[in-house]
Amino acid sequence: MKKMDTKALKKYAVRVRKHIIDEVYNASSGHPGGSLSCTDILTVLYFAEMRVDPKQPLWEDRDRFVLSKGHCSPALYGVLAEKGFFPKEDLLTFRKADSYLEGHPSMRNVPGVDMSTGSLGQGISAAVGMAMAGKLDNKDYRVYAILGDGELQEGEVWEASMAAAHYKLDNLAVFLDYNGLQIDGKITDVLSPEPVADKFKAFGWNVLKTDGHDIEKILEALKQAKDCKGKPTIIIAKTIKGKGVSYMENQAGWHGSAPNKEQRDQAMAELDKVLAELEVE
Amino acid sequence: MGIAEGNMMAVAAGMASCGKIAFASTFAVFAAGRAFEQIRNSICYPNLNVKVCATHAGLSVGEDGASHQAIEDIAVMRVLPNMTVISPADAVETKFAVKAAIEHEGPVYLRLGRLSVPVIYNESSYKFELGKGIELAEGNDAAIIATGLMVNAALEAKALLQQEGINARVIDIHTIKPIDVDMIVKAARETGAIVTAEEHNIIGGLGSAVAEVLSENYPVPLVRVGVQDKFGKSGKPDKLLEMYGLTASDIVKSTKAVLKKKAGKL
Ligand SMILES: Cc1ncc(C[n+]2csc(CCOP(=O)(O)OP(=O)(O)O)c2C)c(N)n1
Numbered sequence: 105m106k107k108m109d110t111k112a113l114k115k116y117a118v119r120v121r122k123h124i125i126d127e128v129y130n131a132s133s134g135h136p137g138g139s140l141s142c143t144d145i146l147t148v149l150y151f152a153e154m155r156v157d158p159k160q161p162l163w164e165d166r167d168r169f170v171l172s173k174g175h176c177s178p179a180l181y182g183v184l185a186e187k188g189f190f191p192k193e194d195l196l197t198f199r200k201a202d203s204y205l206e207g208h209p210s211m212r213n214v215p216g217v218d219m220s221t222g223s224l225g226q227g228i229s230a231a232v233g234m235a236m237a238g239k240l241d242n243k244d245y246r247v248y249a250i251l252g253d254g255e256l257q258e259g260e261v262w263e264a265s266m267a268a269a270h271y272k273l274d275n276l277a278v279f280l281d282y283n284g285l286q287i288d289g290k291i292t293d294v295l296s297p298e299p300v301a302d303k304f305k306a307f308g309w310n311v312l313k314t315d316g317h318d319i320e321k322i323l324e325a326l327k328q329a330k331d332c333k334g335k336p337t338i339i340i341a342k343t344i345k346g347k348g349v350s351y352m353e354n355q356a357g358w359h360g361s362a363p364n365k366e367q368r369d370q371a372m373a374e375l376d377k378v379l380a381e382l383e384v385e
Numbered sequence: 386m387g388i389a390e391g392n393m394m395a396v397a398a399g400m401a402s403c404g405k406i407a408f409a410s411t412f413a414v415f416a417a418g419r420a421f422e423q424i425r426n427s428i429c430y431p432n433l434n435v436k437v438c439a440t441h442a443g444l445s446v447g448e449d450g451a452s453h454q455a456i457e458d459i460a461v462m463r464v465l466p467n468m469t470v471i472s473p474a475d476a477v478e479t480k481f482a483v484k485a486a487i488e489h490e491g492p493v494y495l496r497l498g499r500l501s502v503p504v505i506y507n508e509s510s511y512k513f514e515l516g517k518g519i520e521l522a523e524g525n526d527a528a529i530i531a532t533g534l535m536v537n538a539a540l541e542a543k544a545l546l547q548q549e550g551i552n553a554r555v556i557d558i559h560t561i562k563p564i565d566v567d568m569i570v571k572a573a574r575e576t577g578a579i580v581t582a583e584e585h586n587i588i589g590g591l592g593s594a595v596a597e598v599l600s601e602n603y604p605v606p607l608v609r610v611g612v613q614d615k616f617g618k619s620g621k622p623d624k625l626l627e628m629y630g631l632t633a634s635d636i637v638k639s640t641k642a643v644l645k646k647k648a649g650k651l
C-alpha cells in the first residue's frame with residue numbers, strides 16, 4: 105500500500121466530516137458528536153494504516169476494524185464510502201427503512217464492516233477474539249478498534265482488557281476516543297473512569313497518549329503500537345466531541361441529535377472553507 | 386450509574402435488600418438482554434423489590450435499528466419466577482402501572498416504548514388492576530387481545546371490521562404475567578376465535594402466553610400478529626410497523642383469517 109501524505113489525509117478527513125453531517129441531516133437522526141471526534145483516527149486507519157481491499161471486503165488476510173462505539177457509524181460509513189467499499193450516494197440512505205446502512209454497523213449488510221456493534225462494551229471483546237484467531241492461525245493481520253470514553257463504564261471493557269493482556273495480543277491496537285463527554289454530560293460527572301491510563305497500565309497494556317486530531321501524531325502512535333511486542337496497545341487519543349463544526353464542539357447536546365437545514369448549511373460552509381484552505385496551502 | 390447495566394441491576398438488588406423500592410431504568414434491550422442474568426439471580430431469585438423500567442422497547446425505537454429494538458424482552462422476563470411483567474398501552478395506563486408496581490411487593494418489569502402514542506384512557510375513570518385485562522370493546526365474532534401500542538391498533542381494526550359487519554371484542558392485556566386467564570377463557574368461549582397483537586416476536590410474548598392459556602383451558606383457533614421471528618432494522622417507526630405487519634390492517638387480515646379457521650375453512 106502506498107503511503108499517503110498528511111495533507112491528502114487531512115482532506116479525506118474533511119470529506120468524511122461532510123458525509124457525517126449529510127448522513128445525519130438526511131436521516132434526521134444519528135450521532136454527529138462522537139462521529140466527528142473519531143473521524144481523524146478512522147481516516148488514518150483506513151487510508152494510511154490498515155491492509156484492506158475494498159474490492160475484497162471479506163479477504164481473509166485483511167486487517168480488522170471494530171467500531172466498539174457503534175453509534176458512530178456515520179464516520180465509519182463515510183470512511184468506507186471514500187475508500188470505495190460502496191457508493192458515496194448511498195450514504196444519503198443512512199437509517200432509512202429501504203437502506204442497508206443500518207443505524208448501527210451491521211457486518212451482514214454493510215461491505216467493509218467487520219463486526220456488528222451498537223451495544224457498548226461488546227465490540228472490544230470481539231476485537232480480542234479476532235486478535236486471538238489471528239494468533240491461532242499464525243496470520244499477520246492486525247486488529248484495530250475504537251472505544252468511547254463513556255463506554256469504559258461497561259464492565260465488559262475491563263474483562264476484555266484482562267483477556268487481551270493475558271493472551272499477549274500485540275496484534276491488537278485500541279483507540280480510546282477520549283472526548284470527555286457521553287450522552288448526558290461529562291464522563292467524570294456521570295461515572296468517572298479515571299485514572300484511565302493507570303488502569304490500562306495496571307491491566308498490562310502498552311499505554312500511549314496522542315492528540316486524536318493530529319494526523320502525524322496518530323501515525324506515530326500506530327508505529328509505536330506495532331513496535332511493542334507481547335502486549336496489546338491502547339492509544340488514548342484526546343479528542344473534541346463535534347470536532348470541525350463550531351457549534352457542535354464540546355456540546356453533549358450534539359451526541360445524538362441531527363442538525364436542521366440552516367445548521368447543516370453552516371456546518372458545510374465551515375468544512376468547505378477548511379477544504380479550500382487545504383487546496384491552496 | 387453510568388453505562389453499566391449489569392452493575393445497575395445488582396446495585397438495585399442491594400438497595401432493595403435494605404428496604405428501598407429500587408427503580409432501575411435503561412433501554413429494554415440492555416435491561417432484559419445485557420442484564421438478564423443479574424435480574425434472574427440477584428433480583429428474581431431472592432425476590433427483591435426492584436422495578437425494572439425498560440424503555441425503548443419494540444421496533445418503534447425506529448432509526449437506531451435492530452441492535453436497539455427489544456423484540457424478545459417479554460419472553461425472557463416472563464419465564465422468570467417471581468417476576469411480574471407489565472406492558473401499558475398509553476400514558477394514562479403507564480402512570481397507573483407505575484403506582485401498581487410500587488404497591489406490589491417484588492420484582493416488576495415495566496415495558497415502555499419511545500414513540501408517542503394516542504391516549505386511549507380517561508384518567509378520571511381509569512382503574513388499573515394488576516393481573517386483570519381490560520375489555521375495551523364488546524363483540525362476539527372474534528376477540529383481539531393486544532398489549533402496548535398494539536392496543537390502539539386493535540381499536541382501529543375493530544372499527545374497520547365493524548364496517549364489514551364483523552363484531553370484534555378488544556381486550557387490553559397490560560399485565561402479561563400473571564395473565565388474566567379468566568378473561569381470555571371467557572373470550573374464547575364467547576367468540577370462538579382469538580387474534581393476539583404485540584410489538585414483540587410472536588414467539589414467547591403475549592401470543593404465546595395466550596396460546597398457553599387457550600390450549601390448557603379452552604382451545605379455539607388463534608392467529609398471532611407480531612414480529613415474525615426476525616430482527617428489526619433502521620427506519621421511521623410508522624414505516625417499520627407497516628413493514629413488519631404491525632398495523633390495524635394487519636389485525637383486520639388476521640381476524641378474517643381466524644374467522645375462516647373458526648368456520649372450518651382452513
Ligand atoms: C450497552 C449500551 N448501553 C447504552 C447504550 C446507549 N448509548 C449509546 S451512545 C451512549 C454514550 C456513549 O458515550 P461515549 O462512549 O463517550 O461515546 P462518544 O462520546 O464517543 O459518542 C450510550 C449510553 C448503548 N448503545 N449500549
Ligand SMILES: [Mg+2]
Binds near residue numbers: 252
Ligand atoms: Mg465520549
